[in-house]
Amino acid sequence: MNLPKKVSKKRVSAPKTKKSVVKKSVVRRKVSEKSNLYPREELFSSGVDRDLYITTLRKIDDFLDLKLLKRVAIISDNDQDGVTAAVQLKLFLDSRKVDSKVFFYDHYTKSFSFPKEDFFKFNPEKTIFLDLNENFVSDILDEIGTKAGPCLLIDHHQSSMITDAPFRVVIIKPHSFSRVEPSRYPATKMVHDLFVGKDWVCAIGVIGDFAQEQWGSFIKFVLKKYSLTPKKLIELDDIVCCITSQYPEKINSLFEFLCKAKHPLELLNSEYVAFKNLFEFRLDILKELFYKEGEYYSDAGVYFFKADARFSGKLSNILSQQLPNQVVVIYEQPGEKIKCSIRRQDFKVNCGELAREGVRGLKSSNGGGHIPAAGASFLASDLAQFKKQVRLYLLNNPPKSVIVSRK
Ligand SMILES: [Mn+2]
Numbered sequence: 001m002n003l004p005k006k007v008s009k010k011r012v013s014a015p016k017t018k019k020s021v022v023k024k025s026v027v028r029r030k031v032s033e034k035s036n037l038y039p040r041e042e043l044f045s046s047g048v049d050r051d052l053y054i055t056t057l058r059k060i061d062d063f064l065d066l067k068l069l070k071r072v073a074i075i076s077d078n079d080q081d082g083v084t085a086a087v088q089l090k091l092f093l094d095s096r097k098v099d100s101k102v103f104f105y106d107h108y109t110k111s112f113s114f115p116k117e118d119f120f121k122f123n124p125e126k127t128i129f130l131d132l133n134e135n136f137v138s139d140i141l142d143e144i145g146t147k148a149g150p151c152l153l154i155d156h157h158q159s160s161m162i163t164d165a166p167f168r169v170v171i172i173k174p175h176s177f178s179r180v181e182p183s184r185y186p187a188t189k190m191v192h193d194l195f196v197g198k199d200w201v202c203a204i205g206v207i208g209d210f211a212q213e214q215w216g217s218f219i220k221f222v223l224k225k226y227s228l229t230p231k232k233l234i235e236l237d238d239i240v241c242c243i244t245s246q247y248p249e250k251i252n253s254l255f256e257f258l259c260k261a262k263h264p265l266e267l268l269n270s271e272y273v274a275f276k277n278l279f280e281f282r283l284d285i286l287k288e289l290f291y292k293e294g295e296y297y298s299d300a301g302v303y304f305f306k307a308d309a310r311f312s313g314k315l316s317n318i319l320s321q322q323l324p325n326q327v328v329v330i331y332e333q334p335g336e337k338i339k340c341s342i343r344r345q346d347f348k349v350n351c352g353e354l355a356r357e358g359v360r361g362l363k364s365s366n367g368g369g370h371i372p373a374a375g376a377s378f379l380a381s382d383l384a385q386f387k388k389q390v391r392l393y394l395l396n397n398p399p400k401s402v403i404v405s406r407k
Pocket residue numbers: 081082131156186187209
């Protein structure tokens with residue numbers, strides 16, 4: 001926890017008023033400033049509710065019970081947000097002398113970055129899930145069952161039910177302690193704010209999840225602290241995006257690198273940059289092809305385009321920034337299934353709902369996500385049906401005034 005331990009523990013038991021708690025957090029902020037950390041107080045002017053925040057910290061404290069905890073597994077999504085969130089949580093647990101191991105989960109291939117047996121061998125007492133919604137958590141628990149122990153989920157996707165959890169699952173979402181629109185409160189920023197974060201690593205995940213506007217003063221703080229230009233920060237995100245999306249076999253070593261690196265320049269001078277340059281070159285070609293060959297339906301305001309394997313996430317982000325008031329569906333076919341990235345950045349279409357409706361009734365499919373960004377997967381033979389359902393959904397649910405997510 002970012003509260004000094006003895007203070008936070010006392011707070012849980014002592015019958016103090018909320019006012020006294022607030023005063024103590026102000027004291028802690030001064031300490032933070034001295035140690036060159038992002039001032040926690042800034043959170044409360046960015047939509048975080050002070051009382052709910054303290055309650056959430058206690059909830060996490062109670063779950064972790066650090067005095068007794070020895071071994072905890074972290075299962076995280078494998079994008080920039082998930083990786084940077086895992087780095088920060090791992091470092092926090094290291095600092096508290098808790099043995100932890102990180103397993104990245106690819107929600108498209110439904111595979112771990114380590115053999116599942118490693119998880120069983122590690123034999124955690126508890127498991128913390130990061131940046132994965134309840135459906136994925138249910139799928140994972142289905143596989144690892146009772147081996148996960150009691151679970152904590154820190155996530156910002158639209159909520160659903162967890163099925164078949166053998167132990168209790170404590171769920172923390174942005175709405176647990178803030179009024180921030182969930183897609184704009186990435187898991188990495190939640191971990192940063194609820195534990196002790198690693199600011200520049202967190203900033204990479206914030207950029208990766210398009211949340212830089214929401215956290216403008218935090219991004220400014222990071223730029224200044226490390227003398228980075230905004231361009232360099234985007235380059236850092238591009239490097240992490242490239243490795244996590246293109247070279248899944250390198251994800252564990254990138255993770256170690258981010259844990260150890262003292263300064264963002266280390267990443268900017270690393271061997272990973274060459275991979276990023278190649279990635280960008282291929283992205284440019286795909287962008288050009290999209291504008292030439294993309295399938296466009298003006299009545300529904302939607303583009304479909306088939307990209308090379310592992311490019312759809314990044315490509316859809318870039319294109320939807322250029323076409324903020326259109327739905328952009330970029331798909332790829334890594335195996336017998338097609339996976340899609342669905343984007344529309346102006347919040348006038350709920351992409352998560354669109355993804356769910358697009359795959360409705362399709363065999364071995366899934367779909368869901370945030371309002372501005374979502375994903376879907378289904379059998380390649382269902383592509384035409386998927387496109388039809390997407391268009392129908394859009395015709396029946398034309399863009400409306402900005403949607404604000406309540407879950
Ligand atoms: Mn995320």
